[in-house]
Amino acid sequence: MKEQLVVITDRKCAADNFMQKLFSNIRRKFYLVLGFVPLVVVVSTFSPETHAAEFEIGPTYTSRFNGGFGITFSERFAGKYDLGLSLISEQKWEAVHVSNNGNFWAAYVMHKPSRLWRVLPSEFSLGANHWFKNQSPINGCKVGYVLAFKYRFGNDFSIGWRHWSNGDSCVPNRGQDLMTFGWKF
Numbered sequence: 001m002k003e004q005l006v007v008i009t010d011r012k013c014a015a016d017n018f019m020q021k022l023f024s025n026i027r028r029k030f031y032l033v034l035g036f037v038p039l040v041v042v043v044s045t046f047s048p049e050t051h052a053a054e055f056e057i058g059p060t061y062t063s064r065f066n067g068g069f070g071i072t073f074s075e076r077f078a079g080k081y082d083l084g085l086s087l088i089s090e091q092k093w094e095a096v097h098v099s100n101n102g103n104f105w106a107a108y109v110m111h112k113p114s115r116l117w118r119v120l121p122s123e124f125s126l127g128a129n130h131w132f133k134n135q136s137p138i139n140g141c142k143v144g145y146v147l148a149f150k151y152r153f154g155n156d157f158s159i160g161w162r163h164w165s166n167g168d169s170c171v172p173n174r175g176q177d178l179m180t181f182g183w184k185f
Contacts, residue, residue: 052076056160056180062138063174066091068098070178072162082107082125086162088176098138103164105129105146121149122158129164141170150182158182 053075060068068091074084087102107127112120125148131139145167150160160182165175 052184054158054182054184056158056162056178056182058178058180060088060091061177061179062091062093066093066098068092070180072178072180072182076109080109080111082109082127086129086178088178093138093174099133101131101133101139103129103131105164107146107148121160122152123150123160124148125150131164138172138174138176139164140166140172140174144169150180156184158184 053073056072056074058070059065060070068089070086070088072084072086074082076082083104083106085102085104088100090100091098105127106129107125109123109125112122112124125146127146129144129146131142131144133142143166144164146162146164148160148162150158152158158180160180162178162180163175164177166173
C-alpha cells in the first residue's frame with residue numbers, strides 16, 4: 001500500500017499539485033466555493049429550465065463516521081438533472097489520514113411517484129463524478145459514480161445520503177459516503 005502511494009506521489013502532474021495546494025488552505029477552499037456559487041447563479045439566471053440551487057452539509061462515513069465533514073452545492077436543471085460540487089474535509093479511516101478532497105458530479109434524478117408509500121425517499125439520483133485528486137486510500141481513481149437518495153420536507157429542506165464509488169473499476173474501492181442536511185434556495 002505504501003509503495004502504491006509513493007508511486008502515485010511521484011507521478012503527480014501540475015494539476016494535482018495545484019489541487020493539493022488548493023485544499024491545504026481553508027481560504028483557498030472558500031474562494032473555490034465563492035467562485036462556484038456565482039457560476040450557479042449566472043447559469044440559473046440565463047437558463048429558464050433551472051429549478052433551484054441547493055446547499056448540503058454533513059458528516060462523512062466510510063464503514064463508520066470518521067471525523068470528517070462535507071459540503072455540497074448543486075443546481076437542478078429541467079427538474080431531473082443535478083450538477084454539483086462537493087468538498088470533503090480531512091478524515092481518518094482505519095488509522096490512515098485521508099487528506100481533503102472534492103469532486104464535480106452530474107446525476108439523473110428520479111422522483112418518487114406520489115402513489116407509493118410515504119416511507120420511500122422523495123428522490124433517487126445516479127450519475128458520474130470526477131475527484132480533484134487521487135491520493136486517497138478510499139477512492140482509488142479519479143472517475144467514479146455517485147448514488148444518492150433524499151427525503152424532502154416541504155420545498156426547502158432535505159435529509160439524504162450520497163455515496164461515491166469507483167464501481168470496482170480500480171482499487172481500492174472503499175467508497176465515500178456523506179450524510180446530508182440540505183436547504184434549497
